[in-house]
Amino acid sequence: MTVRVGVLGATGAVGQRLIQLLDPHPDFEIAALTASESSAGESYRDAAKWRVEAPIPEDVADITVGATTPDAVPDDVDLIFSSLPSSVGAEVEPEFCEAGYVVSSNSSNGRMDEDVPLTIPEVNADHVDLIEVQRDERGWDGALLKNPNCSTITMVPPLAALDDAFDVTDVRVSTLQAVSGAGYSGVSSMEIIDNAIPHIGGEEQKMETESRKLLGSFDGAEVELNDMDVAASCNRIATLDGHLENVWADTAEDVSVDDVEAAMESVTGVDLPSSPERLITVFDEPDRPQPRLDRNVEDGMGVAVGGFRETTDGVQFNCLAHNTMRGAAGASVLNGELLAQRGYI
Template sequence: MAVRVGILGATGAVGQRFIQLLDDHPTFELAALTASEESAGKTYADAAKWRVNAPIPDDIADMEVGPTTPDAVLDDVDLLFSSLPSGVATEVEPEFLHEGYVVSSNSSNDRMAPDVPLTIPEINPDHLDLIEVQRDERGWDGALVKNPNCSTITMVPTLAALDESFDLESVRVSTLQAVSGAGYSGVSSMEIIDNAIPHIGGEENKMETESRKLLGEFDGTDVELHGMDVAASCNRIPTIDGHLENVFAETAEEATAEDAAEAMRSYEGVDLHSAPEQLIHVFEDPVRPQPRLDRERGDGMQISAGGIQETGTGLKYNCLAHNTIRGAAGASLLNGELLVQEGWV
């Protein structure tokens, strides 16, 4: 039986990716679209400035966009995907949760809240059980699940593989992040062409905290943050999609480059529709991965790694993910599939 879903904030860049990824989905039936008051009442084709490199699905183009309020969403919608700006989501998401909706959200608010699962299905699916704690703490019948920041989700699967085999102690990462991560109008052409911007507001803190929560231990009540030390430097570069990251990791157990590559290649995935068959692809070629060549691997859901080398104190390597697919809409979609598989929807 189809699971009826809706998208909160459907006209933005991530909302458009949701629509692309939900087209012909075997489980999810898109039944509701919401956006700002300016877009409410219009057809989706009229409301959205479509930027995705594929046509708007015909059945979606003519759907009416509703306001982002619980009374405007159909009662028989089973699951909501949220791509709202975090400031809006902070106010709006609880309204839906108090009405009993399950929300898989890409918005950054509440990611580090102690009763909210911050989840990557291949990494920490057991953290979904925080939903019971959340319902007790907040007094709602709904459920809120978050996926991490697009830069965090690029490196954490590789870190999980290293931690499982060699026990991570510290991580240093420098990112080269695509302009799509800032939204369509987030970085002007005069700022980014022939340039690189060595700061992205709030991004470093997200990487440093979210990674420790994702790799933390859940004891049935709380998540104890992973004890590794993490420091990040985040940079915007003039690529369209695909975040490339340079990672330096120190481990308690000695690891060769070959050991690390094998740990990443063999890290187990999940049996979900949108998940790649192999979570991490490891390149032997030291000049890969590259954003233009490798961001679409696994339909944009696979993590790529390469350039793995030993240093005097640990390992260094590069990793890459498609930031608006694996790092945003695709991550929320995969969490939605996990919620269904685990019986929360």
């Protein structure tokens, strides 16, 4: 069955990645695009300053962009992907859910709400059933599902493998995040060239809270946060794409590098079109992964790890993922596939 989909915020950086992934998708058909009022009524070709390395899809380029309101989207659209700024998403996404649309959202608003599932399908697919609680409490015919922050989604899959095998108690992470994570106009060249910025507003808190929700347990009624302690320091550097992170994880059980590598290598994808066959790619080289070399592992949907070192209380490792593919647009598409598989569309 073909699922008709719409994209909210289709002209932005993540919106363009969504178009890139959805246009050739085997199960999804793009049926509606929305943007700001200034772009409404224009063709997508004219409204979007296309910056993706692949050409703009011809069958999408002539779609007329609509306003970001439920009445501007056809009733026969089955699934909405949202890449709105969080301030806009907080207002608009519930309106779409009230109108009966199912929304897979990359926006940061609502991720930690008790009745909003936050999922990485390879890690906590069962949390999607929190939608049943959400619908009961909010009276929605639609539903809202979130993917995590791009820095969180880089760290959590290897951390989940480590936690399953050795019981992680404490996590410290320092990030080296690409400029694309701030959007096309987010960081000026005068700020970032010959520089590193040791603060990204709100990013530390997102990593510290979202990771515990993703790794928490769902009992059918609520998600109990994982009790590990997480502390993050987030830094912007002058790479285009790919968030590199240095992670120190303390474990309740003794670990060895060989055992940690084996635990991470054993992680596989799930039966969804956008999930890679190998979720985590392990490098033995001490200087890998690197953003320029490794951000496109598994077509940008994998997580690369390496630099393993035993510490007094656990292990240190480095991890990397493509922040606008696995960390944003690809994560939303994968969650949309999960919604379809679980019968929520």
